[in-house]
């Protein structure tokens with residue numbers, strides 16, 4: 676699928692003269708067999724809640740209908756995130772072993788009513804709602820796809836338990852790699868969040884409080900909502916990563932910018948080699964410091980930036 680804006684897509688069967696037996700000749704699918712996994716594929720639940728749903732097809736490979744464009748967005752996003760983890764981190768799919776990837780769009784509309792206002796990784800595949808048109812338009816933008824597929828990477832590596840501090844770290848890892856893939860901003864959800872309002876986003880790594888999140892450990896949520904605030908306290912680690920990327924002086928602590936390239940390498944190495952299921956924010960500081968020491972040396976300016984950014988958000 677070339678994923679061009681007008682929704683055309685060329686499904687690739689490179690390397691195979693015949694297509695998978697169950698796909699019909701002369702019909703186009705969002706089904707990519709060219710990157711290592713047996714398939715990266717995108718289907719539709721057609722508003723129902725049965726997964727994985729049915730293939731989204733087109734006769735002339737011009738996926739221009741609105742339902743097709745939604746599917747193309749999720750599909751090209753999945754391919755781009757696959758390419759990111761492979762190209763930048765040498766990871767072949769979310770499990771490092773070319774696991775196939777399935778996405779399903781148009782999940783679980785309210786019967787005769789609004790689209791589902793969320794998206795998720797269910798342990799096996801990515802699932803996207805069409806949104807209600809007020810809070811969200813279809814949640815298939817690149818940074819949300821990257822957020823969801825990163826949950827799969829986390830699940831196949833650190834396995835950070837999805838509650839309290841380890842859950843907030845799980846969430847932050849997904850937001851951090853969301854902004855690494857969707858490289859032109861530090862925000863998550865800006866394309867699909869509140870279609871009637873421009874300039875806002877679901878979350879802001881540069882300014883977590885703009886998304887009702889804390890940006891300092893002293894302000895962490897300690898209640899039981901949202902699995903102990905996993906989408907709330909992620910703001911603390913999100914801000915730490917932002918300060919590594921962009922630098923700045925925050926609450927009196929100066930941090931030297933190391934850029935997105937160093938930040939993504941440090942956080943990827945920490946996630947895949949040092950974080951475990953129960954890693955909390957203190958553990959995340961240790962893991963990112965160790966990763967920076969491995970990559971650049973314990974006394975390096977990069978390691979210093981990691982420590983300063985954690986200090987700025989009140990950890991360590």
Ligand SMILES: O=C(O)[C@H](CCc1ccccc1)CC1(C(=O)N[C@@H](Cc2c[nH]c3ccccc23)C(=O)O)CCCC1
Nearest residue numbers: 792793794795796814819822823826846864877901906
């Ligand atoms: O992956 C995640 O962390 C979120 C998964 C939420 C979910 C979990 C379990 C079953 C169903 C849905 C989905 C996203 C999320 O952050 N959801 C938040 C914010 C949100 C989206 N839609 C909502 C509707 C109502 C309330 C909050 C929300 C949440 O579920 O809290 C990630 C990027 C955008 C959507």
Ligand SMILES: [Ca+2]
Nearest residue numbers: 818857862863
């Ligand atoms: Ca973004």
Ligand SMILES: [Ca+2]
Nearest residue numbers: 868869870872
């Ligand atoms: Ca908006």
Ligand SMILES: [Zn+2]
Nearest residue numbers: 822826846849
């Ligand atoms: Zn998440």
